[in-house]
Amino acid sequence: MWSTHFFKHYFRVILFHIVYDTPFYRLLSITASPRGAKYSSYLLSYYDFVVWAINSPICWGIEASTIASLYASNAGQKHGDIGPGTGFFLPGSPLVRDLTVFDFNTESLFMVKDKLLPPNQLTSLHLFMADMMESDPFIDPSISGPPFTWIKEGSFDSVAANFVVHCLKEQAGEGGGIKGKEVFFTNVVKLLKPGACFFGSTIVNEQDFFKDCKRGTEIMRRFNGNGIFHNINDTQADLREVLERHFDSVTCDLVGAVCVFSAFKR
């Protein structure tokens, strides 16, 4: 058993060095935009492999299976997914029937559409181009389905934001770290029904973890330097405080450098 673990780990380390220490890194075509890093459809085609098979176990100390379980146990029938990337975890959410996806990047929205439709378990899918850091988040409410006014506030059984908060740019003048991202949480609260679940995970700058993880420290530095991440000032304590201000029954546990959270609307 230990030998399988050993070989898996070193295989991932080799892949890590191929991705980050060779010209391959230049192919990670991410464009900085005022709303945050924008992934091309080309990057999204290998995003899941790089993020979930290499970066997450090697740099952040978390396995995809932890997040898959979070989705499997918390995603409800009418589910909203903010910043879905490719929609990697959505097919493993057995209760979801009515799915709404929010992202400022249309490449992501279309990738989710291609991945999930049809045949699958969904009765409806709505795509919204939205910047969830704006107090009026809907940039173009008409990509699919009825206009946003159709989305009744307080109608979602669950909303997820997985690996999204560490990508959000703090609002100017609102303080550093997660407290400068509070508008994002206010937008999530509006979507949920009373008692409904908000869940997800986010990488924080957890020194106890990074002091023993050189690869993670290096990728944090690179990704914050080129605008892929905005999480140098993000901490578990601030995330918990912001969640407790907006929600009830908050859990916010550290796995490696990742806060895995769930919280319920009052």
Ligand SMILES: C[S@@+](CC[C@H](N)C(=O)[O-])C[C@H]1O[C@@H](n2cnc3c(N)ncnc32)[C@H](O)[C@@H]1O
């Ligand atoms: C790191 S990816 C996470 C993808 C996926 N949830 C996962 O767990 O692999 C972050 C996603 O959040 C989106 N995003 C970042 N900032 C956003 C914002 N302000 N509003 C809406 N979406 C945002 C990005 O376009 C991207 O799809």
